[in-house]
Amino acid sequence: MIKLFDYELSGNCYKVRLMLSLLGLEHEIVPVNFMEGEHKSPPFLKLNPLGQIPILIDGDLVIHDSQAILVYLARRYGGENWLPIEAESMGKVVQWLSIAANEIQHGPATARLHFVFNLKTDLELVQHRANVILKVLDEHLQKRNWLELDHPTIADVACYPYVGLAPEGGISLEAYPNVVAWIDRIKKLKGYVGMPGL
The missing domain is CATH 3.40.30.10 (Glutaredoxin)
Structure with a gap:
């Protein structure tokens, strides 16, 4: 197992x-x-x-x-479905894994650490980074339901948690309606499970 x-x-x-x-x-x-x-x-x-x-x-x-x-x-x-092996599709999915590990981790995730785990950080800087990547995500999701392809992939799974938890880092999602709609779509996936804060 x-x-x-x-x-x-x-x-x-x-x-x-x-x-x-x-x-x-x-x-x-x-x-x-x-x-x-x-x-x-x-x-x-x-x-x-x-x-x-x-x-x-x-x-x-x-x-x-x-x-x-x-x-x-x-x-x-x-x-x-979750990770295609065709080169272009795979590249488009994997680029979001990098964004999850970098821009999202050093933005909304770090802001959340400040509040939830008392991490000492430059809160203004990490909240700014969070809003930069949230704006990118919101614009990217303007004419699509999922980050890449026409169905959910590991790109969505990788980016979702710390974006969805952004309010725990003092970051409102109100200005990002496409991100909010994407979060709602993820929560409706068959087999979805939540966590505290989501």
């Missing part, structure tokens, strides 16, 4: 929980005491030397990093 080492309030862990549910995959959740630093303990460092979660175990495979796990699950269990 697939095992996911998980922390409930982590948007990156949630991406994987959501993907597992959308694919209808049986799995075991292994809660990690993140606040006590369990992810930095020697047993965890053997699984991920970076001391980060999520970590997914599938048989003999141990894989970490939420974007990498999404790619693995999509190709292993999801067929062409």
Whole structure:
């Protein structure tokens, strides 16, 4: 059975929980005491030397990093829909994984960390970054339902959590109606599961 080492309030862990549910995959959740630093303990460092979660175990495979796990699950269990292998379509989907790991992580995700986990950060800067990427997303979604192709892909799963959680970082989504509509579409997907704040 697939095992996911998980922390409930982590948007990156949630991406994987959501993907597992959308694919209808049986799995075991292994809660990690993140606040006590369990992810930095020697047993965890053997699984991920970076001391980060999520970590997914599938048989003999141990894989970490939420974007990498999404790619693995999509190709292993999801067929062409979630991550196509045709070069142009794959490139369009994967570019959003980079945006999730960079612009979204360093914008809305970091702003949320400030409020939810008391992270010391330049709040004005990260909220500005958040609004920059939200404007890009809103304009991109103006004439489409999903980030790429004509159906949901791992691009949507990767970008959704910290965009949806932006209000927890003091960032209103009112100015981004296309983003709000996209969030609502994701919540209506078969197999959707939420997390605190979503």
